[in-house]
Every structure is written in structure tokens, then in C-alpha cells.
Amino acid sequence: MKKTAKILAMAAALGIGAAGAAAAETIKVGLAAEPYPPFTSPDSTGNWQGWEIDFQKALCAEAKLDCVLTPVAWDGIIPALTSKKIDVIIGSMTITEERMKTIDFTDRYYKTPSGVIGTKGVSFEPTPEGLAGKTIGVQVSTTQEVYANTYFSGNGSTVKIYQTQDEANQDLVAGRIDAIQADLIPLEDFLKTEEGKACCEMKGVVKDDPAILGVGTGIGLRKGEDDLKAKLNAAIKAIRDNGTYAEFSKKYFSFDIYGE
Incomplete structure (x- = not known):
């Protein structure tokens, strides 16, 4: 009993519970339910694949987030975000002034004409x-x-x-x-x-x-989610700086999709 109590006390001091380390924050990542290759499309077994899926995986690993893919019809994806059915949009959504009246965006993560x-x-x-x-x-x-x-x-x-x-x-x-x-x-x-x-x-x-065409593609968030936005911006920068972004991108493109 004394040994068990000692272990629990040590765990408490380290900020973890008896069940192990605290779980990563879970967020629902909205993407268009409609295929959009080469960015997102389901394979023959229904698993999503593409450049944006690789981006999301790298981003969530860097930000230490447990990201759950949540397909939503494109024309309803912003209402799904504002009504909290999803937490972010990672679905090739262009940053525009019109959209920013309703939602917020991270820094861009790619830009193409x-x-x-x-x-x-x-x-x-x-x-x-x-x-x-x-x-x-x-x-x-x-x-x-x-x-x-x-x-x-x-x-x-x-x-x-x-x-x-x-x-x-x-x-x-x-x-x-x-x-x-x-x-x-x-x-x-x-x-x-x-x-x-x-x-x-x-x-x-x-x-x-x-x-109209915006300044690039960003991750859509609800307004006021400043901590999550900062975490995602830091992760975007980190995977660009450490070469992860370039590594998975070369499977799809012969140029830097991040843009000028």
C-alpha cells in the first residue's frame, strides 16, 4: 500500500494520472466530403488520402493534437464550424475578407493560382x-x-x-x-x-x-480560438522549417506549393 501511494504521489507531482500521461487535445478536422484530388480523396477502402491528408497528419503530430477527420458537405462546412460540429477546416479553403467576417484563419499553408x-x-x-x-x-x-x-x-x-x-x-x-x-x-x-x-x-x-481569390489557403477556425490558432501557426512554421512539409509535398508536386 505504501509503495502504491508513493507511486501515485510521484505521478501527481509530474502532472499525470495513474492511467498514464495526459491525453492529447482532440479536435475534429473538417474537410469536404466530396473528393478533391490530389488534395483529398477516399481510396477503395474509404480511407482518405492526398497531399492535404499528409499535411494534416504532420501538422497534428507537430502540434501534439489528436485530430479526427470529419467529412462535411462543402457548402455546409462553415456552418458546421461555427455550430461546433467541427473544430477546424483543413480543406483547401482560401483566406478571403468575406470569409473572415464569419470565421478566422491561420497563416497560409499553400497558395496556387x-x-x-x-x-x-x-x-x-x-x-x-x-x-x-x-x-x-x-x-x-x-x-x-x-x-x-x-x-x-x-x-x-x-x-x-x-x-x-x-x-x-x-x-x-x-x-x-x-x-x-x-x-x-x-x-x-x-x-x-x-x-x-x-x-x-x-x-x-x-x-x-x-x-476574391484571397492570399492563400489557411486553416479555418472559429473566432476567438486564439490559443489553437497560435499552436497551429507554430506547427505550420515548424514543419516548413524542419523539412517535413517539403518531404511529403514532393510525392505530389515538382514545385513548392507554398508559393511566393
Whole structure:
């Protein structure tokens, strides 16, 4: 009994319980339920994989967080955050002034431009003039939707909204739309598929507008979560500095996705 009491006293002095070290803080990480390769997509067994899954694992290990992946429909992911169904969003969400009216963001963890792809052999520029009279597909509740409606819909173009990027891709393959606007990396990933190679080609990068397209992709948090934000910012910096970020990124990209 005395020996047991002594062990418990030592454990208390070290700040641990009889069951062992204190458990890591558990947070629910929201990501889009819709596949978004090469960032996130489920494999044949339903396990999520991709660059952003590797990023999340490295980040949570560095920050000593127990992160639970929680897929949410993209158009409901911010309400899921504000209603505390999830704790953070790690799902290629662009930092914009409009979104920051509702939620907070960490520092960016990658930044890529927005591009346009279209039918092979049909020449046009990714500009309001070049897309005049054409139908452009974009995913709902994205910065691409806002940009296309701002720059293209008033110039004789039709902007068609899709629930998922894959639905937009399939309509382009089927010839039901003329072009797609999206983040450059998923577009290039699609163009590597058999369907993409057969039907489509890159038309170029749209003119940047930071007020719409943002300043990069960050982790979404509820406002007031300053301690968690500081912990995540420190972890982003640490995995960049120690080479972990570059190590898993080279499996997916031949360039530094972090951006300029």
C-alpha cells in the first residue's frame, strides 16, 4: 500500500494520472466530403488520402493534437464550424475578407493560382473577352464561383454551378459546357487522367484578384480560438522549417506549393 501511494504521489507531482500521461487535445478536422484530388480523396477502402491528408497528419503530430477527420458537405462546412460540429477546416479553403467576417484563419499553408481548362482545339483566352458567350463550370461556395460571376457572367457568358468539381469535369468531358475554372493544381491533375487527356487542355491562368481569390489557403477556425490558432501557426512554421512539409509535398508536386 505504501509503495502504491508513493507511486501515485510521484505521478501527481509530474502532472499525470495513474492511467498514464495526459491525453492529447482532440479536435475534429473538417474537410469536404466530396473528393478533391490530389488534395483529398477516399481510396477503395474509404480511407482518405492526398497531399492535404499528409499535411494534416504532420501538422497534428507537430502540434501534439489528436485530430479526427470529419467529412462535411462543402457548402455546409462553415456552418458546421461555427455550430461546433467541427473544430477546424483543413480543406483547401482560401483566406478571403468575406470569409473572415464569419470565421478566422491561420497563416497560409499553400497558395496556387486559378486556371481555366476547356475543349481541345477551341482557342480562347481565360479573360472576360475570351469567354464571352461560353458556359463556364465552377464548384458551389468557392472563390472560383465568386470570381466567375464577377468577371465573366456580365460579359455574355453563362456560369453554371456544380455541387462538386467532379460533376463540372464530367459535364466538360460530355461537351455540355465549354470551360471550367478552378484551382490550377486540381485542373492539372484532371488533365493527367485518360478523360482529361482526351477532351481538354489548359487555357491559362486568370488575372489575380486577391480581394476574391484571397492570399492563400489557411486553416479555418472559429473566432476567438486564439490559443489553437497560435499552436497551429507554430506547427505550420515548424514543419516548413524542419523539412517535413517539403518531404511529403514532393510525392505530389515538382514545385513548392507554398508559393511566393
